[in-house]
Amino acid sequence: MISLNKIHELPSILADQIAAGEVVERPASVVKELVENSIDANSTEIDITIEDAGLKLIKVVDDGNGIDASQVETAFLRHATSKISEQRDLFRVRTLGFRGEALPSINSVSNVRMKTSTGNVGTEVVYKGGKLIEQKAAESRKGTTVEVRSLFYNTPARLKYLSSPNTELAKISDIVNRLALGHPEVAFSLMSNGRELLRTSGRGDLLQVLGAIYGVKTVTKLAQIKANDLDIKITGFVSLPELTRASRNYISLILNGRFIKNYPLTKAVIEGYGSKLMIGRFPIAVIKINADPALIDVNVHPTKQEVRISDEPEIGQLISDAIRKMLSDKQLIPDATRDF
Numbered sequence: 610m611i612s613l614n615k616i617h618e619l620p621s622i623l624a625d626q627i628a629a630g631e632v633v634e635r636p637a638s639v640v641k642e643l644v645e646n647s648i649d650a651n652s653t654e655i656d657i658t659i660e661d662a663g664l665k666l667i668k669v670v671d672d673g674n675g676i677d678a679s680q681v682e683t684a685f686l687r688h689a690t691s692k693i694s695e696q697r698d699l700f701r702v703r704t705l706g707f708r709g710e711a712l713p714s715i716n717s718v719s720n721v722r723m724k725t726s727t728g729n730v731g732t733e734v735v736y737k738g739g740k741l742i743e744q745k746a747a748e749s750r751k752g753t754t755v756e757v758r759s760l761f762y763n764t765p766a767r768l769k770y771l772s773s774p775n776t777e778l779a780k781i782s783d784i785v786n787r788l789a790l791g792h793p794e795v796a797f798s799l800m801s802n803g804r805e806l807l808r809t810s811g812r813g814d815l816l817q818v819l820g821a822i823y824g825v826k827t828v829t830k831l832a833q834i835k836a837n838d839l840d841i842k843i844t845g846f847v848s849l850p851e852l853t854r855a856s857r858n859y860i861s862l863i864l865n866g867r868f869i870k871n872y873p874l875t876k877a878v879i880e881g882y883g884s885k886l887m888i889g890r891f892p893i894a895v896i897k898i899n900a901d902p903a904l905i906d907v908n909v910h911p912t913k914q915e916v917r918i919s920d921e922p923e924i925g926q927l928i929s930d931a932i933r934k935m936l937s938d939k940q941l942i943p944d945a946t947r948d949f
């Protein structure tokens with residue numbers, strides 16, 4: 610028994626479970642973290658398999674750099690990362706991850722199997738509830754496969770708090786869609802209980818990704834926008850005013866490849882339409898913002914969907930202006946009716 614008035618360091622698995630409370634809210638958060646790791650590893654193809662809305666299985670297979678056998682155990686330690694090493698790196702983060710929290714957090718609330726190879730002899734590790742059970746040599750196909758099973762089996766309160774399987778699956782699908790929109794250069798597939806929910810070509814064509822997500826018909830009602838100033842570049846597609854949705858959720862903002870939630874910039878998209886949208890109706894939009902990482906603080910929240918941007922009003926203005934200009938030109942995409 611630990612005496613209640615004695616201060617002590619928490620066992621690492623318990624500390625990981627506490628961190629998991631923030632990082633791994635639901636199955637979709639696991640999918641997000643694993644796929645972001647695959648993107649950071651320069652993968653060109655990422656295949657995601659889901660069973661029972663992620664509670665039975667979340668599997669992510671990539672063809673990225675892999676992890677060297679000698680480093681695999683370290684990758685599962687808290688605050689262990691290959692992406693930053695010194696304080697000033699925090700202000701020039703170019704990867705999606707950098708906190709070194711995802712693997713240990715996921716690991717502490719599930720059973721994880723990882724196979725990984727850098728092209729040499731691969732390694733396979735099996736963890737149960739954060740404990741290493743087995744490590745052995747594996748095939749040498751370059752890339753990483755992570756399987757997460759029995760998510761939240763040891764945190765019953767978290768399990769109980771989840772929504773219906775359909776809602777959890779919709780959240781997974783939404784996350785994968787946004788990751789695919791942020792990375793048209795990666796070929797994604799998402800399978801759920803044997804059904805294909807998404808497949809993108811990986812050819813770097815944002816319109817193809819939009820077609821795969823929203824349907825080819827929708828794509829014919831999108832128009833391209835572009836804007837830049839000295840250190841900000843904005844590109845994207847937005848719907849013509851005749852194509853709207855009843856929620857803001859169809860507005861996706863991607864800042865330096867990272868999907869972000871940002872109310873002022875979402876508002877800037879809507880403001881670009883002026884009085885052309887009916888009350889309660891919102892456009893479909895994918896806005897890609899490329900900015901100097903030094904202008905962005907991504908270290909605001911563990912999930913990194915909220916960021917601080919020092920040029921936010923200027924970026925908002927650029928977006929509104931670009932949409933306003935597109936609408937006044939009303940230039941349709943010439944090749945929008947091509948096959949996908």
Ligand code: ADP
Binds near residue numbers: 650673676709711712
């Ligand atoms: P972070 O992404 O913040 O660095 P994670 O806990 O998500 O932290 O991952 C820890 C480390 O494990 C990463 O920095 C990376 O070096 C390695 N890693 C994780 N997933 C993969 C992957 N799919 N391919 C290659 N390396 C990976």
Ligand code: MG
Binds near residue numbers: 706709
């Ligand atoms: Mg990560």
